[in-house]
Structures are given as C-alpha cells and as structure tokens.
Amino acid sequence: MTQATTLRVDLGARAYDIVVGNDLVATAGAKMAGVLAQPRTLIVTDTNVAPLYLKPLEDSLDREGIEHASMVLPAGEGTKDHEHLNQLTDWMLGQRVERSTCVVALGGGVIGDIAGFAASMVLRGIDVIQIPTSLLAQVDSSVGGKTGINSRFGKNLLGTFHQPILVLADIGTLETLPPRQLLAGYAETVKYGLIEDADFFEWMDTNGVAFCGGDREIRREAVLRACAAKAETVAEDEKETGRRALLNFGHTFGHAFEAETGYGDALLHGEAVAIGMMVATELSVLLGLCPPGDARRTRAHLEKLGLPTGIAHITKPHWTADKLIGHMMSDKKVSAKRPTFILTRGIGKAFTTQDVEAQLLHDFLRGLL
Ligand code: NAD
Ligand code: GLY
Numbered sequence: 001m002t003q004a005t006t007l008r009v010d011l012g013a014r015a016y017d018i019v020v021g022n023d024l025v026a027t028a029g030a031k032m033a034g035v036l037a038q039p040r041t042l043i044v045t046d047t048n049v050a051p052l053y054l055k056p057l058e059d060s061l062d063r064e065g066i067e068h069a070s071m072v073l074p075a076g077e078g079t080k081d082h083e084h085l086n087q088l089t090d091w092m093l094g095q096r097v098e099r100s101t102c103v104v105a106l107g108g109g110v111i112g113d114i115a116g117f118a119a120s121m122v123l124r125g126i127d128v129i130q131i132p133t134s135l136l137a138q139v140d141s142s143v144g145g146k147t148g149i150n151s152r153f154g155k156n157l158l159g160t161f162h163q164p165i166l167v168l169a170d171i172g173t174l175e176t177l178p179p180r181q182l183l184a185g186y187a188e189t190v191k192y193g194l195i196e197d198a199d200f201f202e203w204m205d206t207n208g209v210a211f212c213g214g215d216r217e218i219r220r221e222a223v224l225r226a227c228a229a230k231a232e233t234v235a236e237d238e239k240e241t242g243r244r245a246l247l248n249f250g251h252t253f254g255h256a257f258e259a260e261t262g263y264g265d266a267l268l269h270g271e272a273v274a275i276g277m278m279v280a281t282e283l284s285v286l287l288g289l290c291p292p293g294d295a296r297r298t299r300a301h302l303e304k305l306g307l308p309t310g311i312a313h314i315t316k317p318h319w320t321a322d323k324l325i326g327h328m329m330s331d332k333k334v335s336a337k338r339p340t341f342i343l344t345r346g347i348g349k350a351f352t353t354q355d356v357e358a359q360l361l362h363d364f365l366r367g368l369l
Contacts, residue, residue, distance in 0.1 A: 005220075007228055009143065010235040014163045018143055018231060020224045022216070024170035025053050025106075025131060029060035032129060035165050036066065037100035041129075042092055043070040044115035045106040046079070049133050052176050057106055057131070068104075069095050073111065077263045080114050080149040080156075088118045102127040102165070108134035108181075109141035109269070113159070116147030120162035130164045133173040135185025136270050139192075139226035140247075142167045144234040150263060154330035155255050161239060169227065171220050182212065183307055184270025187250075187277070189222055192229040194277060194298060195246045198348030200225055201301075208305050245352045248333065249342040250276030256327035257311065260319055267314055274307040275314070283356070283364055284343040294346040311368055321365035325358075 004021025019031060032041075041061060045054055050072045061068045071091050073079045092103070105115035105128060112130050119128035130142035148159020174182060186208070193201030203225075204211070210218045230247070237244040254269070254276030261267040281298050284290035302309045311319075325339075333340035338354040345351065 005224055007224070007231050009163070009231045011163060011238060016163060016165050016167065018167040018169065018227050020138075020169045020171065020220060020227060022170065022172045022220075024168040025133075025173065026056045026060055028057055028104075028131060028168055029062070029064035029066055031168055032061075032066065032102075032104075032166060033064045035127075035129070036102050037127060038098065038102075039065055040067040040098070040101045041069075041104045042095060042097060042101060043068055043104045043106055044073065044088065044111055044118070045070060046073050046075040046108070046111050048075040049107040049111070053106060053131075053133060053173060057104070073114070075110075076265075077110055077150070077269070079110050082149065085114060085118060085149050088114060089122055092118060092122050097122055097126065099123050099126060102129055104129045104131060105142075105164075106131045106133065107137070108132070109137045112137050112141050113146070113148050113156070116145070116162055116164070117149060117159055120147055120160040125162065127165045128162065130167045132167065132169055134177055135174055135182055135223075136188050137185075138169040138171075138174075138223050139185060140188045140230065142169065143227055143230045144244075145238070154327065154332075155258060155263065157330070157332065163238075167227075169223055171216060171223060174219060175214065179212075180268065181270075183305060184268040184274075186212065186305055187270040187274035187302070187307055189226050190301065191247070191249055191273065191277065192226050194281075194344070194347060195249045195342070195350035196348055197229060198346075200229070201347050205297075205301050208301065212305055245333065245340065246342055246350050248340075249344070249350050250274070250278075250280055252276065252328055252331055252333065252339055252341055253279045253324075255331055256324045257314060259327040259330075260323065261314060271308050271313075274302055275309060275311060278302065278309040279311075279368065280342060281344055283341070283361075284345070286360075286364060287343070287356075290344050290346055294344075297347065319369055321362050321369065324365050325362065 103119040132142035145163035254272035
C-alpha cells in the first residue's frame with residue numbers, strides 16, 4: 001500500500017489540502033472531521049458511483065459521528081443541467097441544510113461541478129468537499145473551485161468559482177473506472193506536460209502504458225504531479241486572468257466538437273480535449289510556431305495510449321467550419337468577439353492568443369473536415 005501525500009492549495013483564507021493516496025474513501029470521515037464546521041454532511045453522487053463507494057463513505061462518517069444524507073443523480077453529462085440543479089437545491093433545502101452543513105461531492109467531474117455549483121448558491125454558499133472518483137476529476141475538476149452546469153448556449157456557461165475545503169483523491173477508485181473513462185482522464189493528465197512541463201511529458205511518455213495498465217505507484221505519482229501543477233496554477237491565478245487559461249489547452253476546439261456531438265457518450269470530454277490539443281498543435285505548426293517534430297511526438301504519445309487525435313474519430317454528418325466557429329464564439333474565453341486560443345511553441349510551451357486570423361481559421365477547419 002502506498003502512503004497518502006498532502007498538497008496545499010495556497011489561497012490565503014481559502015487555502016485547502018488535496019490528499020492523494022489509497023483507501024481515502026473508506027477513511028474519509030477521519031480526514032473530514034478536522035475541517036467540518038458541523039458534524040453534518042449532504043452527499044451528492046451518481047448512479048454508477050453510489051453502488052461502489054457510497055456505503056464505505058457513509059460507514060467512515062458513522063465511525064466519526066458525522067451525520068449524512070445522500071442524493072444519487074443520474075450518471076452522465078446530461079445531469080449538468082437546470083433541471084438536476086433545481087432537484088439538487090430543492091433536496092438540500094428540504095433537508096433543512098444549515099450554513100455550516102457541508103456538501104460532499106462523491107464522483108466524477110459531473111458530480112463535482114453540479115454539487116459544487118449547488119453548494120455555492122444554497123444559503124448564499126456553504127462548504128463543499130470534493131471526493132473525485134474519476135481520473136479526470138482527480139487531476140483537474142476537483143481542484144481549483146470551478147463549478148457549473150451546461151446551457152443550451154454552450155458548455156459550463158453557468159457557474160461560479162467556489163473552492164472546496166478539502167479534496168480527497170483516492171487512487172484506488174480508478175480501478176473500477178471504465179477504461180474509456182480512464183483514457184479520457186489521461187488526456188487531462190498529460191495536458192500539464194504539454195502546456196508547461198516537458199519533463200512531465202517525458203515521464204508520462206515513459207510511464208503512460210504502465211499507468212493505463214493499473215500500476216498504482218505510477219498512478220499515484222501522475223495524479224500527484226498533475227494536482228501539484230494545478231494547485232500552483234490556481235494559487236497564482238484563481239480567477240483565470242492569466243496563467244490558468246493555459247489549462248484550457250485543447251478546450252476551444254474540444255468544446256466545439258462536444259457541442260456538435262451533443263455532450264454525450266459519442267465523444268467524452270477528455271476525448272474532445274485530446275483531439276482539441278492535437279488540433280491546436282497542428283494549427284501552431286501551420287502558423288510556424290511549433291516544430292513539426294513536437295507535433296509528431298504528441299500525436300505518437302496520444303495514439304500509443306489509444307486516445308483519439310483527429311476528428312476522423314468522430315461521426316460528424318453535418319459539420320461545417322462555420323458551425324464549429326459558431327460554437328467557439330459561445331466559449332467563455334471569447335473577448336471583444338474574438339475566441340481565445342491556447343497554442344504552443346512546442347511540448348511544454350503553450351501560450352494564449354487571440355491573434356488567429358478569421359479566414360485562416362476557417363480554411364484550417366475546412367481542411368480538417
Ligand atoms: P463523469 O462525472 O461523467 O464521470 C465519468 C463516468 O465515470 C460516469 O459515468 C461516472 O458515473 C463514472 N465513474 C466515475 N467514477 C467512477 C469510478 N471510480 N468507478 C466507476 N465509474 C465511475 O465525467 P468526468 O470525466 O469525471 O468529468 C467530466 C466533467 O468534468 C465535464 O462535465 C467537464 O466539463 C467537467 N470538468 C470540470 C472542470 C473544472 O475545473 N470544474 C475541469 C475539467 C472538466
Ligand atoms: N479545467 C481548467 C481549470 O480548472 O481552469
């Protein structure tokens with residue numbers, strides 16, 4: 001058994017710990033006891049995660065004398081909508097939630113995002129603890145306080161910044177994660193290497209196969225390194241006015257692909273990000289910014305692990321460059337009516353720009369289609 005490691009997200013009065021290790025769900029009560037304002041929690045989880053991890057979590061809370069009630073939402077991206085948010089906040093109010101009650105998000109990014117959003121609104125904001133059970137949630141969505149739901153106008157367009165008071169990333173939960181979901185989370189993990197840490201990319205290139213094969217120590221180190229990168233970025237730029245925007249590498253394109261495929265099983269978020277990172281890299285090559293060799297290495301790495309790297313992987317009957325650009329114009333990062341792109345000068349050298357000429361973008365997308 002590997003030891004748990006604690007990282008700190010250094011946000012002054014809102015600082016919190018991220019604990020990465022094994023058996024953290026079964027011992028969550030003891031870890032939570034020290035940070036709860038009252039020994040009472042409202043657990044939010046989904047229909048896939050509940051049968052696996054709700055009982056061990058509840059047992060650990062019972063052992064510490066922490067009260068709990070739980071709501072199980074349908075699994076899947078479709079849950080991040082107004083209807084489920086209303087159900088969730090009604091349930092919380094019906095439970096007579098108090099200002100010092102804590103919400104516990106047990107699940108993947110969908111549960112973390114909607115439970116965090118509900119916690120940020122109910123009684124003008126109550127505490128939330130994130131217990132991420134998917135790889136994507138462990139390396140990205142549970143850390144940093146972004147919460148939200150999707151709107152018919154686009155992804156994550158309604159939401160808040162609401163930092164958790166604790167994150168417990170139990171590596172053991174990855175063992176029940178379906179392989180396709182694991183790979184989708186892998187894309188968000190290797191992203192940290194691609195944007196600003198070439199050494200981490202090299203390490204992932206060496207260890208990625210073992211990671212996907214289930215090596216616990218490699219998984220622990222990868223999640224830890226990704227969380228450390230995210231914690232440092234969030235501490236420096238909580239509200240995404242600068243460096244944090246780099247974490248959206250692959251997302252401007254990825255969100256457009258997700259919007260066209262309807263945010264479902266046809267294309268998972270992490271798969272969209274993998275394709276989006278490759279498309280952003282190819283655009284960088286076209287603009288003469290990125291050495292073609294780095295693009296080839298990136299593609300070879302993603303393909304070695306089995307991730308999609310091009311839109312040939314997506315069924316796209318009615319796609320046009322104009323439609324994709326339309327989605328990009330609904331992205332949160334649009335400013336002065338121009339989309340923001342995260343481009344790259346090579347592995348580990350991403351940067352943000354709005355300086356992509358409209359006709360060039362149009363022709364580039366037409367070329368992809
Ligand atoms: P998800 O929550 O839908 O989880 C993926 C699937 O795995 C679901 O079916 C879930 O039930 C299942 N699952 C989760 N943990 C499991 C486990 N241990 N064993 C078995 N099954 C398990 O999706 P996700 O990939 O975790 O997260 C994607 C969401 O995260 C998107 O909505 C995305 O917008 C959001 N996101 C948010 C941020 C942020 O900063 N807030 C960052 C990145 C992504
Ligand atoms: N997932 C990007 C961010 O948290 O900023």
